[in-house]
Amino acid sequence: MSRPELIAPPEIYYGDVEATKYTNNTRIQQIQADMTYRALELLNLPPDEPAFLLDIGCGSGLSGEILDEEGYTWVGVDVAPSMLEVALEREVEGDLFLQDIGQGFGFRPGSFDGAISISVLQWLLNAETSHPTSSPPHRLTRFFTTLHSALRNPSRAILQFYPTSDDQIQLITSIAQKAGFGGGVVVDYPNSKKARKVFLCLFVGGGGSQVPKGLDGEEVEAGEDQAKFESRREKSGKRGKDGKRKSIKDRDWILRKKELYRQRGKESIPRDSKYTGRKRKTVF
Amino acid sequence: MVRLITHNLLACHAKNCTSNNFPLQFKDIEIELREAEFNPDFIRGFLPKLEWKALIDAAKQLGDTSLPSEQPEMIDDEFLKNLHHVLLEIHIEEGAMICPNCQHVYPISNGIPNMLLAEHEIG
Ligand SMILES: C[S@@+](CC[C@H](N)C(=O)[O-])C[C@H]1O[C@@H](n2cnc3c(N)ncnc32)[C@H](O)[C@@H]1O
Ligand SMILES: [Zn+2]
Numbered sequence: 001m002s003r004p005e006l007i008a009p010p011e012i013y014y015g016d017v018e019a020t021k022y023t024n025n026t027r028i029q030q031i032q033a034d035m036t037y038r039a040l041e042l043l044n045l046p047p048d049e050p051a052f053l054l055d056i057g058c059g060s061g062l063s064g065e066i067l068d069e070e071g072y073t074w075v076g077v078d079v080a081p082s083m084l085e086v087a088l089e090r091e092v093e094g095d096l097f098l099q100d101i102g103q104g105f106g107f108r109p110g111s112f113d114g115a116i117s118i119s120v121l122q123w124l125l126n127a128e129t130s131h132p133t134s135s136p137p138h139r140l141t142r143f144f145t146t147l148h149s150a151l152r153n154p155s156r157a158i159l160q161f162y163p164t165s166d167d168q169i170q171l172i173t174s175i176a177q178k179a180g181f182g183g184g185v186v187v188d189y190p191n192s193k194k195a196r197k198v199f200l201c202l203f204v205g206g207g208g209s210q211v212p213k214g215l216d217g218e219e220v221e222a223g224e225d226q227a228k229f230e231s232r233r234e235k236s237g238k239r240g241k242d243g244k245r246k247s248i249k250d251r252d253w254i255l256r257k258k259e260l261y262r263q264r265g266k267e268s269i270p271r272d273s274k275y276t277g278r279k280r281k282t283v284f
Numbered sequence: 285m286v287r288l289i290t291h292n293l294l295a296c297h298a299k300n301c302t303s304n305n306f307p308l309q310f311k312d313i314e315i316e317l318r319e320a321e322f323n324p325d326f327i328r329g330f331l332p333k334l335e336w337k338a339l340i341d342a343a344k345q346l347g348d349t350s351l352p353s354e355q356p357e358m359i360d361d362e363f364l365k366n367l368h369h370v371l372l373e374i375h376i377e378e379g380a381m382i383c384p385n386c387q388h389v390y391p392i393s394n395g396i397p398n399m400l401l402a403e404h405e406i407g
Contacts, residue, residue, distance in 0.1 A: 049325070088396070095290045103399075106399070107293050
């Protein structure tokens, strides 16, 4: 896979053409959807309770749409106006903000019950300018510090991203830790070149929770520092319950929602098909 | 699509702007009303997160006076419905939000606030 983050700054790479191409690509839709469901699983929110979530780098709303389906209220931030415009066209429900996450957030302490970020963090590893405030470590520090304070205690942030090296994982986890987060990295399908996915699982408070296991049996890919980072929590006993959220919205709910969209004049609602409301394949 | 639910959580994040930076003041606002699904549990759960006075002031500015000036002790359905409307059904489409402290202007266009800071404002 080519690395978009090496080509141009995000707001330029995701211009009008690319934003549309990205969003309409069914393969991308599927991959982003799968990772969003997995992120929600790792987020481990109390089942059947409403929650207020932050979607970091929400883009055109491929991840946010699933938050809608799942009945969450959410806020999305992204630095690419064209992506946000597509999100508006798709009538996602979340409040959208044009924001560079490397500049930090202004949300009041404890605003969110959790945060997800799908395929975004690798962008912060590349400096856009040579100005000192935009060095990656500085931007990451600002990002994690203000994210930590915007989350309530206890809660989690799950950030799937595409690192190019273990050094990058080290850098990110150590900055997150300095910002006050507990947690670590979960690697799904570590031995598959194609299916391998890296999730940074960050905890605010709630010292009892353990870093969840990666899929495929293999647990966490830990570098030295990281191992330290995690062993601290292994000692602390109590296991985070793998409470599966069962309320994947039923067909009725989706149909109602589609009807609502149609009434509002949204055109691109897929026709109801036999697949409508089918449970997507679960990853566990 | 900024609504009062997020406006109520939003402080200025410009460099060194750490006090008196909430709530952001509306200017030249255009709003649109859109129905949202009523979820009483969500609204009830959200109550502790709200800065009540800021919410009441903002709602007033947008022409809604359905909420009491003090958060009531008895939470009934009518109250929750009014709060639901104020938090989730009033969309601010155009205008700006201004920091009461540093005066930074966050413009809102097409329902999307621009939170980007200039280089010298980045913390
Ligand atoms: C691969 S897309 C993922 C979008 C969405 N999460 C999804 O799953 O479809 C990456 C997104 O990250 C956004 N992004 C990159 N750097 C960012 C930054 N510094 N601040 C905010 N968003 C950023 C890009 O604009 C783009 O929309
Ligand atoms: Zn300010």
